[in-house]
Amino acid sequence: MTNTRSKKLPANTPIYGKVWETLKQFPAGLAKGSDKPPATSGPAAAALISAGIGCFTMMVTHHLADTSKEREKFIWGLGKWIPGSDTGDKLWGNIGSYTGKETMLLVGWLVSWIILHQLLKNKQVKTSTIFLWIFGLFVASTAMSWHPMFPYLPLV
Numbered sequence: 001m002t003n004t005r006s007k008k009l010p011a012n013t014p015i016y017g018k019v020w021e022t023l024k025q026f027p028a029g030l031a032k033g034s035d036k037p038p039a040t041s042g043p044a045a046a047a048l049i050s051a052g053i054g055c056f057t058m059m060v061t062h063h064l065a066d067t068s069k070e071r072e073k074f075i076w077g078l079g080k081w082i083p084g085s086d087t088g089d090k091l092w093g094n095i096g097s098y099t100g101k102e103t104m105l106l107v108g109w110l111v112s113w114i115i116l117h118q119l120l121k122n123k124q125v126k127t128s129t130i131f132l133w134i135f136g137l138f139v140a141s142t143a144m145s146w147h148p149m150f151p152y153l154p155l156v
Contacts, residue, residue, distance in 0.1 A: 042120030045130045050113035052137025057108025059144035061101045075100035 009021060038044070065072040079085050079099025087094045143149060 040121070040123055041125045041127075041130070042123040043117055045125040045133075046113055046116035046120045048130055049133045049137070050109050050116055052134050052141070053112040054105045054109025055141040056137050056144075057112075058101050058105035059141045061104040063144065065097050065101065072097045075104070079103040 009018060061075060065075045076085070076097035077100065079095075079097070079102060082095065082099040082102065084092075084095045085099040086096075
């Protein structure tokens with residue numbers, strides 16, 4: 001094993017010394033870059049923006065569930081596949097309708113990723129555009145969890 005200066009390590013170097021020499025080389029490989037960098041940023045933009053869409057979908061679902069008992073029951077039904085959704089045990093409790101909200105996050109994320117990937121796969125998307133969409137969706141999702149902005153939500 002060699003270090004960045006191409007010096008050979010002594011044969012009696014302990015394993016942790018060899019591991020340390022390998023770890024010291026880590027950032028240099030990243031700084032060098034790829035031999036074949038991607039030509040477009042569309043697929044990466046689709047992956048990143050879809051995460052924000054998934055979070056936003058979950059918060060919209062949360063508000064829909066909190067405004068109607070029938071919708072909450074329906075949304076809970078969507079998440080019954082998640083273990084712990086409804087244990088029926090008073091000691092352990094259950095996760096409740098949050099499992100349906102998690103399911104909607106997953107659906108929103110995957111569906112939007114597939115759609116955005118198809119739309120953007122051959123396009124160059126500016127970094128500022130990607131950042132604007134990610135930042136906007138995450139800020140909106142975070143703001144939607146703040147109860148004073150939505151007085152109809154119960155605080156109990």
